[in-house]
Structure formats: structure tokens, C-alpha cells
Amino acid sequence: MNVAVIGLGLIGGSVLRALAATGHHLLGYDADPATRATARTAAAQAPPGQRWHVAQTVGDAVARADLVVVAVPLPAVAGVLAEVRDAGYTGLLTDVTSVKEPVRALVERELRAAPGRPARFVGGHPMAGRETSGFGAADANLFTGCAWVLCLEEGVTSVSDWLELAALVTGLHARVVPTTATEHDRAVAAVSHVPHLLATAVAAVAADNPLAGTLAAGSFRDGTRVAATRPELIAAMCGGNAAAVGPALDALLAALGQARAALDAPEPIEALRAWLAPGSAARRAWPPRAGTPVTLPARADELLALGRVGGWVTRVAADRRTVTAVRPVPPG
Amino acid sequence: MNVAVIGLGLIGGSVLRALAATGHHLLGYDADPATRATARTAAAQAPPGQRWHVAQTVGDAVARADLVVVAVPLPAVAGVLAEVRDAGYTGLLTDVTSVKEPVRALVERELRAAPGRPARFVGGHPMAGRETSGFGAADANLFTGCAWVLCLEEGVTSVSDWLELAALVTGLHARVVPTTATEHDRAVAAVSHVPHLLATAVAAVAADNPLAGTLAAGSFRDGTRVAATRPELIAAMCGGNAAAVGPALDALLAALGQARAALDAPEPIEALRAWLAPGSAARRAWPPRAGTPVTLPARADELLALGRVGGWVTRVAADRRTVTAVRPVPPG
Numbered sequence: 001m002n003v004a005v006i007g008l009g010l011i012g013g014s015v016l017r018a019l020a021a022t023g024h025h026l027l028g029y030d031a032d033p034a035t036r037a038t039a040r041t042a043a044a045q046a047p048p049g050q051r052w053h054v055a056q057t058v059g060d061a062v063a064r065a066d067l068v069v070v071a072v073p074l075p076a077v078a079g080v081l082a083e084v085r086d087a088g089y090t091g092l093l094t095d096v097t098s099v100k101e102p103v104r105a106l107v108e109r110e111l112r113a114a115p116g117r118p119a120r121f122v123g124g125h126p127m128a129g130r131e132t133s134g135f136g137a138a139d140a141n142l143f144t145g146c147a148w149v150l151c152l153e154e155g156v157t158s159v160s161d162w163l164e165l166a167a168l169v170t171g172l173h174a175r176v177v178p179t180t181a182t183e184h185d186r187a188v189a190a191v192s193h194v195p196h197l198l199a200t201a202v203a204a205v206a207a208d209n210p211l212a213g214t215l216a217a218g219s220f221r222d223g224t225r226v227a228a229t230r231p232e233l234i235a236a237m238c239g240g241n242a243a244a245v246g247p248a249l250d251a252l253l254a255a256l257g258q259a260r261a262a263l264d265a266p267e268p269i270e271a272l273r274a275w276l277a278p279g280s281a282a283r284r285a286w287p288p289r290a291g292t293p294v295t296l297p298a299r300a301d302e303l304l305a306l307g308r309v310g311g312w313v314t315r316v317a318a319d320r321r322t323v324t325a326v327r328p329v330p331p332g
Numbered sequence: 333m334n335v336a337v338i339g340l341g342l343i344g345g346s347v348l349r350a351l352a353a354t355g356h357h358l359l360g361y362d363a364d365p366a367t368r369a370t371a372r373t374a375a376a377q378a379p380p381g382q383r384w385h386v387a388q389t390v391g392d393a394v395a396r397a398d399l400v401v402v403a404v405p406l407p408a409v410a411g412v413l414a415e416v417r418d419a420g421y422t423g424l425l426t427d428v429t430s431v432k433e434p435v436r437a438l439v440e441r442e443l444r445a446a447p448g449r450p451a452r453f454v455g456g457h458p459m460a461g462r463e464t465s466g467f468g469a470a471d472a473n474l475f476t477g478c479a480w481v482l483c484l485e486e487g488v489t490s491v492s493d494w495l496e497l498a499a500l501v502t503g504l505h506a507r508v509v510p511t512t513a514t515e516h517d518r519a520v521a522a523v524s525h526v527p528h529l530l531a532t533a534v535a536a537v538a539a540d541n542p543l544a545g546t547l548a549a550g551s552f553r554d555g556t557r558v559a560a561t562r563p564e565l566i567a568a569m570c571g572g573n574a575a576a577v578g579p580a581l582d583a584l585l586a587a588l589g590q591a592r593a594a595l596d597a598p599e600p601i602e603a604l605r606a607w608l609a610p611g612s613a614a615r616r617a618w619p620p621r622a623g624t625p626v627t628l629p630a631r632a633d634e635l636l637a638l639g640r641v642g643g644w645v646t647r648v649a650a651d652r653r654t655v656t657a658v659r660p661v662p663p664g
Contacts, residue, residue: 075601079594101572128551147547172498177546186548190538191548196557198530203618204611205580207521208644210660213620214509215479215502217459220618222353222554223527227615231608236551239601246595248537253588255533261576262571269407269571276563286535286552288545310542328542 001168004065004251006058008039011096011126013138014069016052018172021140026052029061030135031076038135058083062091065238066118067168070095073233074240077103081110089326090117092316094124094165099241100151100181120158122165123151123181125188126174133230146318147312148174151181154300160320163298167316175312175326178303189248193238195251199227200234255279288328333500335360336397338390338412340371342582343428343458344403345470348384350504353472358384358638361393362467363408370467384397391419400451402427405565406572413442422449426456426497430520432483432513452490454497455513455653457520458506466563479644480506483513486632492652495630497553499648507644507658521580525570529581531559552568586649620660628657 001024004018008030016039020026032035040054055061062068063082070080074097084093091109095102100123105172111118128146148169150164166176179187203224206212228233238245262271288310296302298321306313315324333356335347340362348371352358362368368643372386387393394416395399402412406429425443429435432455443450460478480501484494498508511519535556538544558566570577594603620642628634630653638645639658647656 099395127547129550138591146549149547177543177545179543183543186432187541187544187547189536190541191544191552193539195534195551195653197588197591198534199551199555199609200608200615201584201591202523202530202611203615205526205583205587207610209509209519209622211509211515211639212523213618214460214507214642214644214660215481215516215519216523216618217478218461219527219531219558220523222557223531224615225554227611228550229612231605231612234608234612235601235605239599239604242595242600246592249588251357251537251593252533253585253592255537255547256529256585256588259529259533260578260581260585263574263581267571268574268581269567272571273567274562276532276566279532279534279541279559280561280563280566283535284530286545286548286556289544307543310546312546328546 001066003067004061005069008035008135010133010137013135014142017140019036020052021050027055027061029055059087062087064088066317068093071159074236078106085114093119093121098237100184102240103180120160120161125149145175146174146291147177149177149184152178164318177312178308180309185244189244191243194248196234203227203255247300285331291329293324293326295322298323335399336393337401339626341402341468342465342469343613345467346474352384353382359393361387384477390415394419394421395524402424406568412498415590417446425451425453430569432516434572436513451491454493457481475504475506478506479509481509486511495648495652508646509639512641517576523578525577526580528566531556535559559605617663623659623661625656625658627654632657
């Protein structure tokens with residue numbers, strides 16, 4: 001495929017490298033001239049047959065593309081979509097943004113406004129963040145084994161578009177998770193966005209006490225690791241998903257309120273032990289163990305039901321009529 | 333030295349192995365017969381000259397000891413102290429419990445009640461937890477580079493007792509942090525105990541959603557790692573330090589309340605960015621960088637001032653009149 005990647009940070013750069021390494025034709029673009037220069041130098045150093053080109057404008061990047069991957073932070077998505085539309089692009093488009101409802105709304109606003117045939121859209125999100133960022137941190141193997149959401153809105157997304165992207169992404173050895181934008185945003189609020197806020201809060205509260213900084217060990221190191229992410233990225237991620245992060249943070253605050261009450265109980269150790277038990281058991285049961293692969297019909301209802309029970313797709317059949325799917329094994 | 337270690341879990345077992353490996357005479361004891369058998373078998377497999385013995389009772393363990401290390405969870409400390417007292421032990425005693433005020437109070441109650449000369453006490457806490465537990469996870473190198481608190485209550489703790497333990501612990505390549513029980517408990521509440529509660533809350537809240545479990549990636553994995561610790565250990569640690577954990581959790585809840593308000597702000601991304609900045613900067617400045625080692629007089633006031641600025645002791649001079657100390661370099 002001819003693939004254009006717009007935005008060459010950690011994720012966009014890794015998509016560029018990973019797809020180039022699996023035999024696709026890649027053209028990258030970044031708004032930052034220094035990043036374009038870095039990406040161009042890196043291309044020359046890649047093995048022959050796994051190189052990419054770097055375009056000077058979004059228009060040049062998408063002109064001959066079969067697929068456009070938008071890999072810019074949420075605040076920049078609307079501008080990129082407008083450029084892609086104005087370039088007359090009518091092919092398949094996906095993104096790698098960490099929130100899906102707001103991107104879907106932007107696509108609706110920016111692309112459907114195109115005269116004639118608008119580009120077709122499948123929202124995506126590889127769950128492969130790191131606390132490092134930038135093209136320099138990009139890695140062709142970043143997606144191996146990672147969950148990669150591809151949104152499927154029943155009655156809206158074309159299943160054949162979804163399967164085309166799923167085939168591409170399973171080729172990077174990612175686990176493709178079919179779900180809706182709403183279900184995605186709610187789930188990542190709980191397991192990614194809220195944890196970023198917690199990590200940052202812990203680091204901030206400890207910062208005033210030098211003794212605490214010296215005594216901080218493994219639980220602090222790991223518990224606050226993602227707080228080192230650039231604050232503008234966390235802000236875009238959490239603020240862009242505020243509608244789901246708010247309730248997820250409320251649920252967490254309610255749970256912590258119970259822990260606070262347990263600390264004031266007449267027997268705090270006993271009260272805390274009861275409070276801790278379910279979360280501790282849940283963490284020991286994570287990550288979910290993969291069940292035996294099964295073959296499913298490549299239909300929206302089957303795929304969405306798979307995502308809802310925590311399952312994923314590992315392969316799309318050549319005839320696009322079935323997929324190989326894995327469901328997690330219930331713990332115990 | 334003849335050292336008795338009471339309690340052969342992860343920390344006690346590691347103290348046993350580490351001190352045996354550095355030429356001391358070690359005698360271990362655990363209330364669990366199976367653990368004693370495991371420790372005995374492991375001793376036979378250790379290199380000659382680095383072995384230890386396992387006693388059948390606390391009395392046997394402490395009978396000829398110069399130092400007793402109490403390495404049981406907080407709820408078991410009182411019972412062990414009573415046994416040590418009833419065995420007539422009058423030497424030096426330390427502990428490795430993760431809270432220091434409650435242990436100091438128990439020592440006061442249990443040991444000072446001894447007829448004649450009571451044992452001398454220096455509270456200790458190696459900051460070297462892991463989510464694994466038990467003698468099987470014990471590791472002679474667990475303390476290399478780790479911060480090891482030794483409490484020094486001005487006018488109460490004998491500085492010569494403190495230096496004796498500091499010399500022993502620096503021999504394990506730990507960084508000895510001099511502080512008071514109160515300052516310790518406040519610091520670890522913020523950087524260890526509260527993070528354990530947060531990790532468990534995140535794991536609990538995510539548990540109801542199988543999709544969330546599948547999408548959970550690095551921020552969830554690292555942010556909840558310590559939730560897999562046995563709940564009774566976290567409960568003992570946090571509940572035993574409830575007086576300090578309560579206010580630390582309140583500080584965190586207040587910070588998260590600000591994040592919650594930022595999510596509801598007219599421009600949540602901008603509001604969150606401002607909220608995130610200090611914690612993000614603090615995390616990037618952690619861990620503190622070590623300054624140039626200096627020589628300090630081995631006096632309580634000097635040592636406590638060192639601990640208060642986040643410093644530590646790396647060596648005790650042979651004449652016990654000075655220590656080699658390191659202060660962290662301020663960031664920037």
C-alpha cells in the first residue's frame with residue numbers, strides 16, 4: 001500500500017518505520033522542519049527496501065496515498081484533516097489519537113464538508129505509549145503484541161474498510177481490538193488517562209519533601225513513571241477525553257474515599273484489608289490470558305461482541321470473510 | 333557480629349543472606365515451620381563461609397546475638413518483642429518494618445518493661461520492597477543502592493548504637509538515611525503507602541470492564557504493579573501508619589480535586605496543562621542526583637540535618653567519629 005503518515009512523533013514515526021519494514025510504500029510529513037530533516041536522515045540509514053520518503057507539505061504526502069494515517073496530538077487534528085480534505089484526498093483515513101469520540105466528531109465536521117466523495121474513516125488507537133516522545137524514540141517494533149483499537153460504529157463504519165486496516169495492523173503483530181469510540185474512550189479513561197493524572201499528583205505532592213524524594217523507591221518509581229510524559233501530551237489526552245475522564249476520576253475518588261474512611265476505622269488494618277482485596281485480586285488476574293484462537297465471521301455484530309468481552313483479532317482471512325479471534329480466558 | 337534475624341520473609345530473608353555473604357554469623361528464625369525448613373535447605377546450598385543457621389525458637393535465636401533484627405509484619409512485632417524480652421536479651425535491636433512510630437511505641441511498651449538492662453533499639457527501614465514475598469524471593473543483593481532508614485531520635489537514641497548499625501548497613505552498599513520516626517512515617521506515607529492504595533484503587537475500578545483490561549498497557553501495568561502485593565501486607569503497612577497516611581491521602585485527594593475541576597473547566601486541555609506542570613517537572617527531576625561526598629562529624633544534629641535535606645551516609649569511619657555523607661544536588 002501507499003501510506004502517508006502525517007505527524008512523525010513517537011507513534012507516527014513508529015508507524016512509518018513499522019510499515020516501511022513490512023514492505024509498504026511510506027511517505028511521511030511533520031509540521032516541524034527539524035523533525036522532517038531527522039526523518040529524512042533516518043530514512044537514508046534504513047536498510048534498502050525499508051526506506052521512506054518525507055514530503056514537504058500535507059498535500060504532497062497524501063497525493064498518491066491509499067491510506068492516510070493522522071498521527072498528530074488532538075489539538076492539531078482538525079487542522080490536518082482540513083489540509084487533507086483541501087488536498088482532495090478521497091481514500092481511506094485512520095488516526096492514532098488516544099481519544100476517539102472527539103476525532104470522530106472532527107472527521108464528521110472537516111471531511112464530510114468536502115465537495116464530492118469524502119475520505120473514508122476508521123478511528124484507531126495503538127495502546128503503545130511511552131514516556132519518551134519524538135521521532136528519535138520511534139521504533140519499528142513498538143506495536144508487537146500491543147492492543148490496537150480500530151473503531152467500528154455499526155451502520156456507519158464500512159466493515160470492508162475496517163478489515164483493510166485490520167489486515168494492515170495485524171501485519172505489525174498487534175492485537176486488533178474492535179470497539180466503538182464511546183466504549184474505547186470510557187475504557188482508556190479508566191486504565192490510561194486517570195493513571196496519568198494520579199502519577200502526576202503523587203509526584204507533585206511528594207516534591208516538597210526532599211527526604212521523601214530520597215526514600216522513594218519502587219512503588220514511587222513505577223507508580224509515577226508516566227508523569228514524566230510531556231504535560232501538553234497528557235493534557236491533550238485527558239482534556240480531549242474530559243467527558244469520560246471526569247466520571248472515571250469520580251469512580252476512583254469514590255474508591256479512595258472508602259480507603260480514607262478505612263484509615264479512620266477503629267481497626268484500620270482490618271478495614272483496609274477488606275478494601276484492598278478486590279483490587280489486589282484483579283491486578284493478580286491481569287493481563288488476561290489468551291484463549292484458543294477461533295474463526296469468526298467478519299461481521300460488525302460479531303466483532304463488536306468480541307471487543308466487549310475483551311477479545312481481539314490476530315488475523316484477517318485473505319478473502320476478508322472471516323477473522324481469527326482470541327477471547328481472554330476468565331481468571332481462576 | 334552474631335546477628336539473629338526474626339522473620340524470614342522477603343526482607344528478613346534478604347538481610348539474612350546479605351549479612352551472611354559479608355562475613356557475619358547469622359541465625360534465623362521464622363514462626364512458620366515450613367519457612368524454617370526452606371531456610372535450612374537454602375543454607376546448605378549457600379557457599380561455605382556464607383551459610384546461616386536456623387533456630388527452633390526466638391529464645392534460641394537471640395541467646396548469643398550481638399544484634400537482633402526483627403523482620404516480621406507490624407501486627408506480629410509486639411509478640412516478637414515480648415519473646416525477645418522474655419529470653420533476657422539485652423543487646424542491640426533493630427527492625428525493618430515499614431512504619432517507625434508504632435514500632436517505637438511497641439519497643440517502649442515491651443522492652444522497657446524488662447527487668448534490669450533492656451535491649452537498645454534503633455528503628456530501621458530498608459526501602460527495598462517488591463511485589464513478591466517470602467523467603468523464596470529473598471536476595472542477598474536486594475539492598476545494593478537502596479535507601480535504608482535508621483532512626484535517630486535526638487536525646488533518646490544513642491549515637492554510638494546508630495553508628496554501629498550504620499556501619500553494618502553501609503557494608504551492604506545501602507544508603508543510610510538518618511531521620512526521626514515521625515519524619516520517616518510522613519515521607520513514606522506520601523511516596524510508598526498512598527501509591528499502594530492508588531494502585532489498588534485503579535485495579536479495582538478497571539476490573540468490571542473486560543475491554544479496559546485488554547486495552548490496559550504500560551501506564552496501567554506500572555501504575556498498578558504494587559497492587560499485586562499481598563493485601564494483608566499493604567493493610568499492615570498503611571493501617572499501621574494511618575496517622576500519617578490519612579493526611580497524605582487527603583493531600584492527594586485535594587490535588588486530584590483540582591484535576592477534576594480542570595476537567596470541567598471551559599478549556600480543559602489548558603487547565604490540565606497548568607495543573608500537570610509541577611508534578612511533571614518534579615518527576616523528571618527524580619531520582620535526586622548525588623552530590624560530591626563530604627565528611628561530617630558523627631553527631632545527631634549533623635546527621636538529622638543531612639536526612640532532612642534528602643542526604644544519606646555511605647560510610648562510617650573506623651573510629652566512629654565521622655561519616656562520609658552525600659547530599660542530593662538541587663535540580664536545574
